[in-house]
Amino acid sequence: MSKKIVLVGNPNVGKSVIFSQLTGTRVVISNYPGTTVEYISGRLKIDQETFALIDAPGTYSLEPTCRAEEVAANLVDAADIIVNVIDATNLERNLYLTSQLLDKNVPMIVVLNMVDEAAQKGIDLNYSRLQYLLGIPVIPTVALSGEGLKELVNALSGSARGGDESLPSNGRLAWEGHVVRVGDKPRAARGSDGKFSSPDERWAWVGSIVGEVQQITHRHRTWLETLELASLKPHTGIPLAAFILFLSFKIIIGLGEFLHELLEHVIFEPFYLPLVESLSLWMGQEGFWHDLLIGTLVQGEIHLEESMGVLTTGVFAIFGVVLPFLVMFYLVLGFLEDCGYLPRLAVIMDRIMHRLGLHGFAVIPMILGLGCNVPAVMAARNLESRRERFLACTLLSITVPCAAQMSMVTGLVGRYGGVYLGVIFATLFFIWIVLGLILDRFLPGYTPSMIMEIPPYRWPHFKSQRQKLGMRLSHFLVEALPFIFGGIVLINLLYILGVTDFLANLFAPVIQGLLGLPREAISTLFVGFLRKDVAVAMLLPLGLSARQFVVGAIILVTYFPCAATFAILSKELGVKGMAVSAAIMIITSLSAGTMLNLLLETVLSPVHLALALVGLGILIAIVGGGTSDRRESAAEAELPLAKEGSDYYFS
Amino acid sequence: MFALKLVSLAEMKAGQTGIVRTINGGQGMVARLQALGLHPGKKITKLNTVFQKGPVVVEINRSRIALGYGRACRIFMEIK
Known part of the structure; x- marks a missing residue:
């Protein structure tokens, strides 16, 4: 050796x-x-x-x-x-x-x-x-x-x-x-x-x-150091954080959308589509292999988004929809990581996170999770106690959608109107708060507050930025391609073998009754375990209404993690922890879906619902949160030299 | 003789410098702070104003450390 x-x-x-x-x-x-x-x-x-x-x-x-x-x-x-x-x-x-x-x-x-x-x-x-x-x-x-x-x-x-x-x-x-x-x-x-x-x-x-x-030798404070202090003080730091997050969001959605349109109109429609069309004609427009590769024709024509074949929806979903947003997301994330802003965001967010039984540092896994949940679950290893890790991992795998999935939702929601994207985010925010609060109350013990070093601001280094982006994108392609194609093959096989029909009938009461979705939507749940982005794309051929699309998207984000996240979660939480976490996921998902199905556009308009969810979430956090904090002060009052044996223990 | 008056890190004002005297915490916390350079006898400066029980940011040597409010309440300082 x-x-x-x-x-x-x-x-x-x-x-x-x-x-x-x-x-x-x-x-x-x-x-x-x-x-x-x-x-x-x-x-x-x-x-x-x-x-x-x-x-x-x-x-x-x-x-x-x-x-x-x-x-x-x-x-x-x-x-x-x-x-x-x-x-x-x-x-x-x-x-x-x-x-x-x-x-x-x-x-x-x-x-x-x-x-x-x-x-x-x-x-x-x-x-x-x-x-x-x-x-x-x-x-x-x-x-x-x-x-x-x-x-x-x-x-x-x-x-x-x-x-x-x-x-x-x-x-x-x-x-x-x-x-x-x-x-x-x-x-x-x-x-x-x-x-x-x-x-x-x-x-x-x-x-x-x-x-x-x-x-x-004493040096005068540079402007970068002045900015360092400003981003830590509440009265300047909070507006700055809001501005940075808003700007990041705008850049990702705006430029991602632009790239997506560009690819669709410059490459996919004029060049790629005719190619697939001639292949389809050559295959005789039907048969097993045609269904697998090209998928089903929509009104006699190939539809890149809806046909659900490996070469149509498969290729278009990865390269035409997900990749543009993913590139933008990782560019912005890379910049925020390397300049040193994330720990400052952690300081600013500490107060909010405390309401949920976490502390500021947990913001970092959450943000990484917006890219991919796998590294996010790994990043939770920096958290001190098992309690915190369980809370952070469960919350994150339920409410933080990965970039691939969110790209697909963003790319598809346009046909219904951008406001529905707002409803989806507001719902996730609401679940995040309420679930965090409930978990904090029912998990024994408390989460000790944070101790974190804050690095100085540094200019991102171009070479390492480029490398990091390249690594993350190639990782996505290598991981995603087999799963995306596998997912498409799976749904086609299940459909051909009649399994889809059987399960659709079996689960119809839940899917139709509670969630108001067509019973065929059950097949998206299988695919969602392989690839959530493809599962979202599968909602399209179902011809859903806006409300159904929102319900479907929320269910797909929350019901269960994808296979890759599931694997890493089981490793981090253990079998028992994973089982508890999975039960929480399914219950949460069903309740959220049912709630949306009942409220959206029947009781409240999308704008009102989104605002109500955000407002209510904040209110609940203020009134009901902070169990961990109270337990910490109680423990301190009882024992002047608080036993912090629970501070760190091996799992 | 005056009794030594100690203030917790949470109560200190922004920009104030003081010497750490007592850390009222369990072994885990003390060891962790110790490794970061925050130990009795150390001179540290508080950098931010605490808002709504938010974290306290201090400068120790040449690095900045954020401490949750709960922990800041248990670190007692002597201010000159």
């Missing part, structure tokens, strides 16, 4: 950037703590020897407080060589972990990343002094541009050969050419037996080092 080099460090210091630069493996990189939650391993070849380079989730200490940190702590124990990545702009906090890592007595190298940013902020660091005090190699780097990484590889080759190598003394970032032996005792004063007896001792040690190597 190859030796393991593990990249360890505080969250958001650039471990993943270094990993991706060294191994050529593409990984998602963002400017917020907790992007990496699972370890990623890649190959790194140094002097003919292949190493496994492992990118660990960020952690502040080796005593884990959430699942992502637990992963990191376990990786450290298995490491042959540790590369401790340190944020040069924040030496003090980063060195605390370093002190714990040094205790492991494993060959170790310190990478001082973001030295450019430190210099910009007026932080002057004496690299060679730091190296001397720590007793291990210290390599200054700017990982995004690749500066210093060559030196890192050289140093690694030194430690790999037993640590007798001198460090490189050439190159722009080289320093005085110290000869350092890996594994030498750190020279800075430590406890009497070389170990620290308490965290205070560690901090004293850190303080003594920082005092010696760091000098700070």
Whole structure:
């Protein structure tokens, strides 16, 4: 087995950037703590020897407080060589972990990343002094541009050969050419037996080092830093958040729509449609394979949206409808992630999330979920307690529609009028609030409030933006294509075999009676498990009214997660948790669908209904929410030194 | 002699700097704050005004940390 080099460090210091630069493996990189939650391993070849380079989730200490940190702590124990990545702009906090890592007595190298940013902020660091005090190699780097990484590889080759190598003394970032032996005792004063007896001792040690190597020149606040403060203060931060979210929404819907129309009118109608038409004629316009590939003709003609064949609806749904919105969504998300806005949104949203028994950080999984629920469920690993994770995952998989599904809804809702999109969003918001509140009340215990680091604003780096977008899109295509085609094949098969008819009759009371949908709609529910976007597209040939479309869309968003999300949810929540969560999903979905069926356009117009749902949601949150908060204060009042054993427990 | 007057982090005013004296919390919370650099004896600055029991943002060393209101109430500061 190859030796393991593990990249360890505080969250958001650039471990993943270094990993991706060294191994050529593409990984998602963002400017917020907790992007990496699972370890990623890649190959790194140094002097003919292949190493496994492992990118660990960020952690502040080796005593884990959430699942992502637990992963990191376990990786450290298995490491042959540790590369401790340190944020040069924040030496003090980063060195605390370093002190714990040094205790492991494993060959170790310190990478001082973001030295450019430190210099910009007026932080002057004496690299060679730091190296001397720590007793291990210290390599200054700017990982995004690749500066210093060559030196890192050289140093690694030194430690790999037993640590007798001198460090490189050439190159722009080289320093005085110290000869350092890996594994030498750190020279800075430590406890009497070389170990620290308490965290205070560690901090004293850190303080003594920082005092010696760091000098700070005071700089005037830049406008970016002024903006940083403004986005955290409530009176400026709330309007700013509203503006940013509104703008993001406008860009995604507006430009997505534009791209969608463009593709439809420039590529699909003039070029693609005639091609499929001639294929259909050649196949004789009927037969098993024709039904599968082309689908059914609508009034004697092929309809790209409604025919439901692999080459018609399948191809058009992916490339003509979903892709345009997806591109726009991920462009905006990538920008928000990399500039560092998401943690600030978390601060602003903290108050609202508290009403639902969550806290600000849970906003991040929710937003990621608007792209795809799978990474969102993974991101929930940053949450401290099992209670919080269950709440966040359940809420998210019920009420947060993924981009593919929402693109399809947005692309199709136009024929009924844009206001119905408003009704759909308002309903989801309402369910989100009410369900969160109910869960918070019935789940035992409480959710402790948040502790989160807020990174500085940074300009998104073009190359990593492009890579991230490319990765996410290719991921979508690779994942989506087989499922979309599989879904279409499945509905055609079920139809041909008569299963659809049988089930349609069986479930007719629910589908027709409660939800007011045609009984054939049952088949969309099967497909929805494979691909929700295709399932939404399947609503179209049913010839629904506006109300039925809204009910159908809500049911498809909420009733059950897609197969991919289901798999990851079962893994995160366990079988029992998943079963409870699934029961909640089905009940919620049926009640919401029935409610809409009864109210929309019979009692209230779409505009009034949307406004009523949003208003009522907010009202309910104010009046009824905050169970967790009350329990937290009660626990505090009872026991001055509150037992926070429930703070973090293994599942 | 004056008794040392401590204020919770939640009650501090925006822009005020103080020294952490007591953290009234369980082991988990103390360890977590400790690792972030928030421990007794540390000088920190509160950056924002708290609105409706919203989170408190403090500057520790050179980084910003957001603390939920519930936790901010349990961190006691000495203000000079």
